[in-house]
Amino acid sequence: MSNRRAEYAAATRAAIHTAARDLFLTKGYVATTVDDIAAEARVAPATVYAVGGGKQKLLRAVVEDAVATSVGSGIYDLLDAAPDADALLRLIAGNTRVRYERWRDVMRVVAAIAGHEPAAAEAQEKARNAMRHGFERTARRLADLKALPPGVDERRATDLLWFYLNNASYNALTDDNGWTLDDAEQWLLDTLRRTLLR
Numbered sequence: 001m002s003n004r005r006a007e008y009a010a011a012t013r014a015a016i017h018t019a020a021r022d023l024f025l026t027k028g029y030v031a032t033t034v035d036d037i038a039a040e041a042r043v044a045p046a047t048v049y050a051v052g053g054g055k056q057k058l059l060r061a062v063v064e065d066a067v068a069t070s071v072g073s074g075i076y077d078l079l080d081a082a083p084d085a086d087a088l089l090r091l092i093a094g095n096t097r098v099r100y101e102r103w104r105d106v107m108r109v110v111a112a113i114a115g116h117e118p119a120a121a122e123a124q125e126k127a128r129n130a131m132r133h134g135f136e137r138t139a140r141r142l143a144d145l146k147a148l149p150p151g152v153d154e155r156r157a158t159d160l161l162w163f164y165l166n167n168a169s170y171n172a173l174t175d176d177n178g179w180t181l182d183d184a185e186q187w188l189l190d191t192l193r194r195t196l197l198r
Contacts (some may be wrong), residue, residue, distance in 0.1 A: 001007065009051070012041075012047065012051055013051050013052070014045060015041040015042065015043065016037060016041045016047070016048055016051055016052045016058070017042035017052070017058065017061055017062060017065065018037075018041070019037045019040035020032070020037050020041075020055070020058040020059070020061075021062045021065075022040065022060060023036055023037060023040055024059065024062065024106070024109050025105045025106065025109065027057070027115050028109070029055070029059060029109050029112075029120070030113070033055075034048050034054060034055060034195070035047065035163055037052070037055075037058070037119060041133065051146050052193065055119075055134065056117070056119035057119065059109075059110070059117075059119050059120055059123060060119050060123045060126075062106055062123075063106065063107075063110060063126060063127055064123070064126065065123070066099075066102075066103040066106060066107075066127065067101075067126060067127055067130045075091075075095055075134060075187075076129060076133075076134065076137055078091055079091060079092065079134065079137045079138050080122070080141060082141055082145075084143055084145065084147075085145050085147035085196075085197050086193065086197070088138060088141055088142060088145070088147075089138075089189060089192050089193060089196065089197070090189060092134065092135070092138045092161065092165065092195035093165065093185055093188055093189040093192065094185065095133075095134070095169075096165040096166075097170070097181060097184070097185040099130065100170045100181075101181060104167065104170070104171075105142055107124075107167055110123055110124050110127070111124065111167075120183075125164075129168065130156070132162060135158045135161035135162055135165070136154070138158075138161055139154040139155075139157035139158040139161060140154055142154075142157055142196060142197075143157070146198075147196070147197050147198060148196060148198070149196070149197065149198045150181060152195075157196055160192070160195055160196060161192070161196075164188050164191060164192055165188060165192075165194075169184075169188065170184055173188075
């Protein structure tokens, strides 16, 4: 009986999170109400508060899901084990592209409201910290492989990875300039090779 209750609770939580994410993307965070989320998830509004904690906590949970999905993929271990510098750069460029493609719409919502919504600002900071940590691991591995050029230490390498592979760079290339994601990923990878490898 307790297993069945746990399964039902997990399914309810997942339905609420999915409904919140979809509505934040289609209606916008501000326009979405708890009643909207409840109707989409087919639960009572009180259940949204009890399970999801309301809109602010749901927004934070959606971003945390994005971060957990990326980290849970084992990316840090893969970065640490990359056999050579070029494989490492291909891995980090490919990973950021996949993450961007999957979560860009959610992160746009977060970025749009972070200035006046504390939950969004907190969620944005958590996502940025996770990304930065991945870049720090990449830079450390490049240093271990003795691949960094003169004048580029681990800190500078981390900063350059951030500059080229954060969401804003992908937005500029794809949204502002009309590039495909394939073209953007390849250009960013080629640029990182020229910038970060001896």
